[in-house]
Amino acid sequence: MAASHNKALYRTNLRSRQVVIDTDDESTRDLSEKEITAKARLALDATFERLGYEHDPDQHDGIKILGATKLKNGGILLELNTPDAVGFLTDDETLTEFLAAFSGHATIKTRGFQCIAEFVPTSFSPSTPSALRAVESDSRLQSNTILKARWIKPVERRSPGQKVAHLFLDFDSPYTANRAIDNGIFIENKKVNVRKAKIEPRRCLKCQVIGARHIANACSSPNDVCGYCRGKHRTAECKVSDPTDYRCANCKQSGHAAWDKTCPEYKKQAQLLDERCPENKFRLFPSDDDPLSWECLDNHTSTLPDLGSAPPPPFAEWPPELEPDEPPADGPIARGRNTLPHPPHSRARAPAPTPAPAPPTPDPHPI
Ligand SMILES: [Zn+2]
Ligand SMILES: [Zn+2]
Ligand SMILES: [Zn+2]
Known part of the structure; x- marks a missing residue:
């Protein structure tokens, strides 16, 4: 330990x-x-x-x-x-x-310290700087300590009339992030709970391999693999809409998609990642000068409902974070193929000229 x-x-x-x-x-x-x-x-x-x-x-x-x-x-x-x-x-x-x-x-x-604010009123405008400043002011945080915010789930995938949604918030320091986690923050005058965003296994959007060390535009798979049905087509072109007909490209089982957190392969990769990223075991961002920030989560998982970090739809920006850094092996910054941070998948993936609409499947994001 x-x-x-x-x-x-x-x-x-x-x-x-x-x-x-x-x-x-x-x-x-x-x-x-x-x-x-x-x-x-x-x-x-x-x-x-x-x-x-x-x-x-x-x-x-x-x-x-x-x-x-x-x-x-x-x-x-x-x-x-x-x-x-x-x-x-x-x-x-x-x-x-x-x-x-x-x-x-x-x-x-x-580099921000990413958290998830839960059940945020959808009237909030995360891309508006003045809205972020208002959150800081109402929550008694220093000005400009929220670097950016964005909804976890694309707005167009919300349920009709949805009033609340989960939000990614990047804070400028572990101190501010921890304060928000401990005290909660006010958004649109509503007190909302904040938790640390866990680093999660990467998935290649082309071959669907979970825990992949590559991104889609560097994938060596000769064909696209569907995240819903494991077929040789792009996920966005899939015709399967009944979740019971999903076939996972990773564990080969039926009944769930390639990004499902109940998948045994996902769980295995998440456990491996936790070993590489021990900060996943902490409730707060651990810092040298604050022993209270060293509190571990029970069983390495949050006791809070795991809604905000549910797997995103296939082409959402994910993972939200750059690949984590390793401690230096031979200098101030670790170098080498396996230690280079990677960009989020969606930025690296060339956009389809005429993207097909996503199949009408149940949303992997509960909110
Ligand atoms: Zn791949
Ligand atoms: Zn398919
Ligand atoms: Zn699976």
Whole structure:
């Protein structure tokens, strides 16, 4: 337990020290990790100079870029030395200078701490910044600590007249996320429960393999495999609508789809993932300076109803999170094929020119 505890603490801390740079600058994306790191360090030096920090050794000593990882979605993951360094880099003034020096066409974002808010009024508008600021204010959270929010289930798949739904919320720090989990938050003046979003096994949208180490556009399967019936067609083109006729592509059993959490293969992969991601065992995001955040969930599962993290429809954005990072094997950021973070499936998958409507099947999301 001690080793997995340390690993969970490490991973939470690591996440606080990372930023993701998105750039459409091909020349930057083609650089090696070493070259990207050097470029970022030069941009940081230029930022210090522009802001007049060049003679302040404390600033230089306190802010360090340790390394970079290229993400499969084209993004760049930068690892800094401390969470405070990330705070400094993403401050409005610093950020403008840094991005101008790094690349003409780039944006930067911190890595959020993802939670699920349950039974949120559907009148809420998660894409509206002022709505997020209102949640922070009403919930007595610091301003701009909610990085983003989005409904778990696509709005178009809601039941007629649905009044509440579950929501993904990304907080800027484990501290804020834990506070929301402990105290709940107010959304549209309703007090709602918040829980940590568990990291879940990845599924390839082409071959349907659960726990896959690849994404659909890198899949070696010669044909599409249907997530509903295991047939050789795209899931969206499936004609099977009766759940009793589903045939799981993973365990080969009838009666459930390839993403069903009751599938024995899903359970096996979820257990393996829990061993790789020990933070799944914690109710909160564990942090060094708060022993109260080390409380474990019973039997590694939440005691709350598992509604929000139910498997999504086949082409929803999932998993919501980048593939988790491993502790460093040979440097500040682990490198190698099996440790590179992966993009969410939907971003990597080329959109179908004329997407077929989803078959009229029961929604895998209860809400
Ligand atoms: Zn595949
Ligand atoms: Zn099918
Ligand atoms: Zn199955």
